[in-house]
Amino acid sequence: MASTWDEAFADRYEEWSAHMAADVAFYAGLAKEADGPLVELAVGNGRVAIPVARATGRRVVGIDLSPVMLEQARVRAAEQGVELDLREGDMREFELDEPAALIYCPFRSLQHLPTWADRRRAFERVAASLLPGGRFAWNAIAFDHHFAARADGARQGEPVPHTTRFAVGDNRIDIVLDDGARSSSWWATKNEWLGLVDVAGLEVEALYGGFGREPFTEDSREYVFVAAKTKQ
Numbered sequence: 001m002a003s004t005w006d007e008a009f010a011d012r013y014e015e016w017s018a019h020m021a022a023d024v025a026f027y028a029g030l031a032k033e034a035d036g037p038l039v040e041l042a043v044g045n046g047r048v049a050i051p052v053a054r055a056t057g058r059r060v061v062g063i064d065l066s067p068v069m070l071e072q073a074r075v076r077a078a079e080q081g082v083e084l085d086l087r088e089g090d091m092r093e094f095e096l097d098e099p100a101a102l103i104y105c106p107f108r109s110l111q112h113l114p115t116w117a118d119r120r121r122a123f124e125r126v127a128a129s130l131l132p133g134g135r136f137a138w139n140a141i142a143f144d145h146h147f148a149a150r151a152d153g154a155r156q157g158e159p160v161p162h163t164t165r166f167a168v169g170d171n172r173i174d175i176v177l178d179d180g181a182r183s184s185s186w187w188a189t190k191n192e193w194l195g196l197v198d199v200a201g202l203e204v205e206a207l208y209g210g211f212g213r214e215p216f217t218e219d220s221r222e223y224v225f226v227a228a229k230t231k232q
Contacts, residue, residue: 009181010068012160013045023139024048026211027104028055030226036101036131037061041091041122042109046073046084053082061085063094092121099131105138111185114172116192123200130229136202139211139224143187148173193223202227 031052040049043062053060077084126136152166165174175183205228209220
């Protein structure tokens with residue numbers, strides 16, 4: 001997670017993320033195809049990393065800024081008998097002991113980075129940490145002005161009681177729980193993501209509109225990217 005993450009949000013994260021399940025099979029499928037180390041950025045409580053480790057029978061390196069979330073992942077992994085190598089660290093500055101065959105960042109976590117420069121640093125670290133031919137996969141929400149207008153100031157009871165606030169000038173969505181815990185996300189356009197891929201020296205392998213690998217269209221509401229490091 002990035003520094004915009006409120007540690008108090010961690011207590012409700014399992015409830016908050018319970019609806020997101022479709023991504024697990026997608027990232028696990030990529031992991032099965034990877035010939036080399038597996039790394040998850042913003043590993044959180046291990047929601048994706050644990051089933052990836054189980055599906056592949058291999059260790060997953062998980063990186064996150066949140067000590068509370070890492071402890072949850074540690075406990076969950078031990079309970080389920082899988083091996084995670086959990087490391088407290090910033091996705092903008094991480095370094096690996098050996099290059100990875102797959103680095104992935106699920107659940108729109110790159111949107112927690114507040115600026116394009118922050119994302120560029122993360123992409124550059126990813127590119128430097130991949131094996132030739134290695135992949136980087138992530139997903140993000142496609143910006144929807146109609147959703148932002150409806151959501152601004154609205155209070156919702158599910159999955160956890162919260163209020164949504166949209167900062168137009170900062171292109172930012174804040175999720176504020178009733179106890180004051182806050183999680184902020186910054187929207188990015190398709191062209192911004194493509195620019196980050198290009199600057200990092202990666203190549204887009206695929207852009208899907210969902211985790212079923214459906215084609216991305218102008219009506220898609222989710223970016224699901226797979227980029228690769230050239231073998232040269």
